[in-house]
Amino acid sequence: MKRIRIIVAYDGTGYCGWQIQPNGITIEEVLNHALSGLLGEPIRIIGASRTDSGVHALGNVAVFDTKTRIPPERISYALNQHLPDDIVIVRSEEVPGDWHPRYCNCVKTYEYHIFNAKVPDPVRRRTAYFVSYPLDLGEMRRAAAYLIGEHDFASFCNIKTSVEDTVRTIYELEILERSVQGPEDYRDGREIRIRIRGNGFLYNMVRIIVGTLLRVGRKYYTPEQVKEILEAKNRQAAGVTAPPQGLVLEKIEYPL
């Protein structure tokens, strides 16, 4: 028996998220099915991050145990032949039998993509949140600074979960921009990426942070109010949850 770790990239548009559930098709289910078919034994993977419906990933991580004689590094190639083109196995390798993808001391990086322009671009609609109002990125960066470090993020957690410990550490929270030239001047815009790296995130935490920062960018909140929102430790205090299509799980780093 070998434990295999896979790095998985996917376009989450067509899936009800990672985790198996009765209402629709999920990434986990498709991977279990493809792996069981490929390896000729029932496979149940364990994923690192149970991304939500519509959320994308460049580097989610999962493991499974198998008796296969296919060399571990070749499994990614073979498995990709059995997968739809919106799921790609980037890499496969053997790990020790006790290695688990949900180590509490792993570090996750997410990016949230916003297309900020006067006119929406339908080609971007699955991979970026369209925002038509002007955004003050300077104010957003000042607000973001309050969130960096170890804090109780209870205000930024979907109330549907029941975690006891809502303390997390954000190591980096960057707001990057790139101007985009449209076919005509009135369609010029910019791509904004909110890049966030931390030691685990609460349910919907990245999307609530983004929704809150967007309110700052719109001058609906001051940066200082984000400090108050954080201190309130109450979900009602923060902004709305930004929609899923802008979110990408970039990578998960594990201690060596």
Place this chain on the structure above:
Amino acid sequence: MKRIRIIVAYDGTGYCGWQIQPNGITIEEVLNHALSGLLGEPIRIIGASRTDSGVHALGNVAVFDTKTRIPPERISYALNQHLPDDIVIVRSEEVPGDWHPRYCNCVKTYEYHIFNAKVPDPVRRRTAYFVSYPLDLGEMRRAAAYLIGEHDFASFCNIKTSVEDTVRTIYELEILERSVQGPEDYRDGREIRIRIRGNGFLYNMVRIIVGTLLRVGRKYYTPEQVKEILEAKNRQAAGVTAPPQGLVLEKIEYPL
């Protein structure tokens, strides 16, 4: 009766191209249906460019005649409420009753997007052609130079058409690149955009040019061979047609 011109952007993934046809749903059909419903009269639009299945547009152009009393500039807004989110009307305005979107002296700009990396990115699969082999952009640019200007592009025309005159003028043919940092080093890559501006294009011409330039980038053809391919005036001489998902009709310019 008023003639209204609309600028249309769309994600072509879910459509069998622009033009109405029996095998599946098309952009033209969806627009006719939405306009007829909105305006309460049967509307048949005339499009400028009959883009292929899977090809996108930021600025296709169409006209229709209507008796509506909705102000011309407001039609875009009203129509967007009746359209799926993969089609967006960017602008609407009244034009003279004899204005036609297929004026022979209009200038079209296309962009072809390539994602060049070792590992595919499923999030980009609908909007870029994934190329895993190395590409020599210097050689591609030298080859592209032979195509700029007025030429007989018979070698770059799908043989299924029967146009008599295969002479066209390419004003610009640029190859641009932007490096893309992946979540890990081995996933770094680049976005390549082949931008082409000309006075009309033959059927599949842009995609055959791209397929041919990719063979140059791969060192399968020399740049000088592209000159020979052009002079051969024979479709068999050129490279394969690049797939549709990388292609975007950026804009159509009309003489004032």
